[in-house]
Amino acid sequence: MKMFTARTKKHGLIVLSAFMAVALAACGGGATSGGDTTASEPAATEPAPAAEAKAHEKAAEPVNIIITNGKGEITSQWEQAAKDFMAANPDITVETRSAAVGDALNVFDMMTASGKTVTIAMFEPSAALNKYKDVYSDLSNEQWVSETDSALKNEQGQVVGFPFAIEGFGLVYNKQVVEKAAGGAFDPFSINTRDKLVELFDKLQASGVTYPVAYQTESWSVSNHYSTQFINQAADPTEVVKQLEAGTLDLASNATWNGYYDTMDLLASKKYNKYGERPLGSYYDDAHVAVGKGESAVLFNGNWAYDSLQAVAGDDFGFIPVPVDNDPANPLNGKIAAGATQVLVINKAAKPEEQEAAKKFLNWLVYDAAGQDFIVNKSQVISAFKNNPNKVTNPLGAAIGDAIANSRTMPFSTNYVLAEEWNTIIGPEVQKYIVGKNTREDLAKFIQNYYAK
Structure with missing residues (x-):
């Protein structure tokens, strides 16, 4: 989302390349x-x-x-x-x-x-x-x-x-840095509550990582990727979208919608986020450098981010699911968005x-x-076809492939919304929320009004 929405996501950072014709x-x-x-x-x-x-x-x-x-x-x-x-x-x-x-x-x-x-x-x-x-x-x-x-x-x-x-997205983490803080082998799916994520961040700080998170806040990242995850609260995400369109879903009182923003507050906080003092900015490249070098340990992104991380260091990387609450039985807490x-x-x-x-x-x-x-x-693309015997070798792609094989994924939520509009219309409102220029209730009303229209 690639592309991208999901896809390599350095939107707007690279000028349109010349057309490539194959002779x-x-x-x-x-x-x-x-x-x-x-x-x-x-x-x-x-x-x-x-x-x-x-x-x-x-x-x-x-x-x-x-x-x-x-x-x-x-x-x-x-x-x-x-x-x-x-x-x-x-x-x-x-x-x-x-x-x-x-x-x-x-x-x-x-x-x-x-x-x-x-x-x-x-x-x-x-x-x-x-x-x-x-x-x-x-x-x-x-x-x-x-x-x-x-x-x-x-x-x-x-x-x-x-x-x-x-492709898939979640909390990308530097394995070497996290395993050092954890004192040994680390299972990313053990982070199945928000409190366990806090515990991990505290361990990282105790190990010498001043800011465990490098939280980039580009519009596409905080909106049509992060902010759409709540629609996976239903087995079929289209059902939640239909409720929004019908005006029957009250976001302000919806536990899942609020839960993801509680976690966003943690990721963007001054205590844990490298950019907490000024959370809005063009941090894509710097965030990857920080996590690639091990100066920070975690960022929110997808498997398309590997090239940026690899350009900095040869360390291994994986995915931690984004926890939505403190209930370890909540299936959303143990899954990565993929599709x-x-x-x-x-x-x-x-x-x-x-x-x-x-x-x-x-x-x-x-x-x-x-x-x-x-x-x-x-291409190092995860194949959607059962008969393809090949497996991607880059660690983030491999992590998504393993999650799919072990039923540790939920739908790629960006596919169920108009990604371009979420990026350009809702994205700036999410950014306002991050810096405190509007309230969560304001954001809920804005999204509901968007669907009402």
Whole structure:
């Protein structure tokens, strides 16, 4: 949330990169024309079925497709994936266009505005179902649907999104620093109440870590990520959203909603937070440096943060769930938010032959060893597909993968709201709350009024 919402989340910090086009010539083999293979074929010795297959291959018309990639941090990986796919499918030309890091939408809009028809587009789930609801096509009958539990469905139950990236967020922690304070091996899921989180922070301070938390307060982080977690109080988060829309959920008296802000107060406090004296600021980079070096131990973020941490130190990192109250039996206290944060949709405005080529590409990602390798090993993206044998190696991705395998996750709450609006409309109000410019009751009224409208 990636992208990002969730996705690498340094929104606005990196200028939109130049469009990346994958030249077909890089694949070799004359893919632009489909090639005339007559000279290399035996004239009369091939069996009839093989000869018919060759004739069909020669008759195939070249197809060009355009794919937009919303995860700018894996631009080069997408370019190589296009080359690998084209090498195996010489009648299909793939052109990839990548957004800047953290910007999952602009590249599609710009391509469309320029008159280009994007064949496969990468969107955040909420954007796919709302802003781009007139783009997607029905993928319900595709073979890969049976290999995943994370396919994006619309209100009619149709599969409309291919889950490209599984990501998660929680309290990222530096294992070396925390284990030193804990006096040995540390189980992050042992922090299943707010009081236990306080106890951990006190141990960290006693071990010499003056400020255990480096709490960054960018709008996307405090709003469409942190502040949406309360909708997981229902088994189906959409039920809570419906209550908000109907005006039947009183946030000010809701224990779960208040609980998450009680924990936010702790994270942003002057006692534990490195930025407690001035909690609002551009702290993304500094927070990662602080936790990467071990000057602080904890920050709120997702597995996309690993590159920033890794750039500082080679330490190991993991996730602590965000506790909502002091009841260890509350299932929310022992889970990390995780889910598909980027989906690929096939544009129904594309020509039928382009859509068929796009479907072939999606199947390649799921069933071909090179496609599987591209997603997990090359891109370090957690695969949503059961048949992919590869596992991510970066520690934050691995921690999310382990949490999923052990049923320690809850839905990725950002996927159930209009992330862009929560970022730009509700985010500033959450920031006002953090610095005391409005009350929690004011914030509750603001969110309820937003849904009423």
